[in-house]
Amino acid sequence: MIKLLRPPKYTQRRIVxxxxxxxxxxxxxxxxxxxxxxxxxxxxxxLKMFPDTKPADxxxxxxxxxxxxxxFTVLMAKVKGPKAxxxxxxEWPAIDFDYT
Numbered sequence: 001m002i003k004l005l006r007p008p009k010y011t012q013r014r015i016v017x018x019x020x021x022x023x024x025x026x027x028x029x030x031x032x033x034x035x036x037x038x039x040x041x042x043x044x045x046x047l048k049m050f051p052d053t054k055p056a057d058x059x060x061x062x063x064x065x066x067x068x069x070x071x072f073t074v075l076m077a078k079v080k081g082p083k084a085x086x087x088x089x090x091e092w093p094a095i096d097f098d099y100t
Contacts, residue, residue: 004040008032011045012069014092021081024095025050032073034062042075049086050079066097074099 012028027042039060047053057078063069076095085091 002036002040004044005035005037006041007038007045011042013049013089015079015086015089016092016095017081017083021083023079023081023083025053025077025079025089026092026095027075028063028069028072029074030069030072034060034073038073039075042073043077046075046077049089050077053077053079061099063097063099069097 007027007029010030012026014026014028015023016026017023025046027046029038029042032038042060043055043058046058058075059077060073060075063072063074066072074097
């Protein structure tokens with residue numbers, strides 16, 4: 001069994017909302033290796049706020065181009081609203097980076 005590693009306290013949690021009430025939840029971590037234990041920890045963290053999110057709706061990777069978060073580890077997931085303010089999450093206007 002793979003042990004999940006909790007995301008650091010300085011993890012950035014962003015959400016980009018679409019007009020239809022769906023959104024993209026984004027967790028960004030600098031200085032975090034893009035490894036399965038960390039991705040599992042990020043997924044676990046995301047599921048605490050958005051428990052209906054399915055693993056098939058999550059993608060993991062590393063930011064390859066950005067003026068502020070290049071090299072960060074990233075987990076993104078399609079989520080369903082309601083569109084609201086979620087504690088610890090920042091509403092963001094758009095995804096402003098490239099990733100692999």
